[in-house]
Amino acid sequence: MGNKLSIKNYINTVRYYLKTEENEESSILELTDNPDDTKTFISSFTGMQFVLIPAGEFDMGSPLEEKDRSDSESPVHKVKINTSFYLGKAAVTQRQWKKVMGSNPAYCKGEDHPVEMVSWRDVQEFITKLNEKEETDKYRLPSEAEWEYACRAGTQTRCFFGEDESKLDEYVWHAGNAGNKTHVIGCKKPNPWGLYDINGNVWEWVQDEWHENYNGAPLDGSAWEDGSSPDHISRGCSWLCDTWFCRSSGRFRRKTENRLANLGFRLVRKL
CATH class of the missing domain: 4.10.910 (30s ribosomal protein s13; domain 2)
Known part of the structure; x- marks a missing residue:
């Protein structure tokens, strides 16, 4: 006893x-209540937690009648994700970044806050080193389509929790509640597929290059990298965003070398 x-x-x-x-x-x-659950994966090196995202299809982008939409979110097009994948339950933290890179570039310091002040190329270097340390090739950034598919989690509403903006505070750190800083990952409610802070805390880099709209976008969920743009994309909003921007289809153009206090990332781990 x-x-x-x-x-x-x-x-x-x-x-x-x-x-x-x-x-x-x-x-x-x-x-973690059940670390052996096949629907989750935990990195033995960094402690990153991943959740299994099932294969499926969805309508990507925002319809013309959606409130606060942008023309860059058009046209709505059906994307088929053929292969399941693991996606980080939350953004990569400063503790995890430091474990791989040896330093902490973040502005809003906190070991278990999201890492920020990292460029798209910084993130690519992190991924290369993480794969080397774990002797694998399975880690990468999500494509923009994979990110939106996982964010929506089977929904097609403006936000994954519906149209009622009064619920936003339950799920999202934004300019109205964050107090001008990032927060420890996973403090808010997750989306239906178990992803935390997917629409707030920090913007998240994805793999794709920027295109002004979705004309010609891949329909298989792969990253759109045709060499036509020097810029990349962030998704998801942040602690600096007004509430109107915290939508499933929202996207933002970024210079590839941008290092900002509200811009981080989460990773895919391939099966």
Whole structure:
């Protein structure tokens, strides 16, 4: 009985410190209930948590009647994701970046906050080094289509939780509630597929080059990299965004060398 109580007290203590770290924000950094679940993957080197995204198809982009839309989100087109993949439950953290790269470039410091102030090329270097350290080739950025597919999680509404903007605070760190900073990953509710902060905290780099619209976009979910643009794309909004921008189809053009305090990334791990 004594040993059982000691183990229980230890686990509760670990949970307590994980919850109270970073201004008492509780997050997905707590102990994973079922680490052997085939629907999740945890990196043994960085501790990154991934969730399985099933293959499927969806309508990418925003319809003409969608509130606050942009013409760059047109035309709506059907994309078929043929292969399931793992996607990070949250953005890569400063702790995880430092584990691979040896330094922390972030402006809003916090080990378990998203890393930011990283360019698209910085992220490519991180991916190369992470693959080398784990002796694999499975890590990469998501394509823009994969990102939107995972964000929507089977929905086609303006936001994955529906059209009611009053629910935004339950899911998203944005300019109205973030207090001018990033926050520990996973403090808000996840989307239906278990992804945290997908529409807030930090913008997220994707693999694709920027195109002014979706005319000619790949229909198989692959990244659009035809060499026609020097710029890339971020998705998802951030702690600096007004609420109207926090939509599933929102996208933003970025200079490839942009390093911003509200721009990070999450990774794909191939099966």
